Amino acid sequence: MELLMPGLGLIFWMTIAFGLVVYILKKFAWKPILLMLQERERQLVKSQSDARRIEMEMTQLSQLRARKLAEGEKLVEQMTIEAHSKAEAILEEAREKSREEARIIISRADETVEAFKKEAMQEIRAQISSLSIDMAEKILEDEFSDRDRNTHYVDMLLDKLVLN
Template identity: 40%
Template sequence: MELVTPGIGLIFWQLVVFLLVLFLLGKFAWKPIMSALHEREASIENALSAAEKAKLEMQALKADNEKLLAEARMERDKILNEATEAANNIVETSKQKANEEGARMIAQAREAIENEKRAAITEVKNMAASLSLEIAEQILRRELSDKTAQQALAQDYIREVTLN
């Protein structure tokens, strides 16, 4: 029975002392401890998130660098390609030009030859004509010296004309 009958004195002291210690610890121990814990946790969390952010930034930076590098590489390839192409073009065009020039010169030569040939032929023709005329004149002059021959010739011409 003694065990389960609470003593007034102990109740009193327990209440007073416990409330006092609750107040004192609450004010001077739990408050600073809890706020310090909270602060520390917050700072750790901040540090972690900052580290994470830095990591992400680093990654972004690295990715940027790589992109830049890749772009530069692409640019270089493009320039090289263009240069090669340009060189090829130049060679090609020079070749073509040379060919054209050659062709043109051949054509001119041909034309000149043709002209010369034509001129030569014309001269030959003219010469042949004048020669023929001279020959004919000589012939006619000798033929027309007698009257009958003249008539026979005229007769021939007439016959030829009617036949036409």
């Protein structure tokens, strides 16, 4: 029974001591500790959300990179194709040009040949005409040596003419 008898002195001193303990610990222990724990937890949550956000950003970035890469590839392909066609066109043009030039050169050559030909023909004609004149001269010289016959011939011609 004596175990269940509360003692006045102990109650009195215990009230004072425990009250003081509550006050002191509240002020000097729990306040800074709980604050720090709260702060750290907030920091933890923040870091977590930060990490999540950064991860998301990273995924976005890598997606962007992949997209850009694909775009670049396409662009390169397109550019290659374009370059090819352009080169083709340039080549074609060059070819055309050279063909044209060749044609011009050929036509010019033709003209020269023609001119030469003409000249040659002229020369030939001149030669021929001079030759023929010479020959005709010779012939005529020869012909006119026989007077009788010529006279005779003229007579005949005159006859024909008169008849006409």
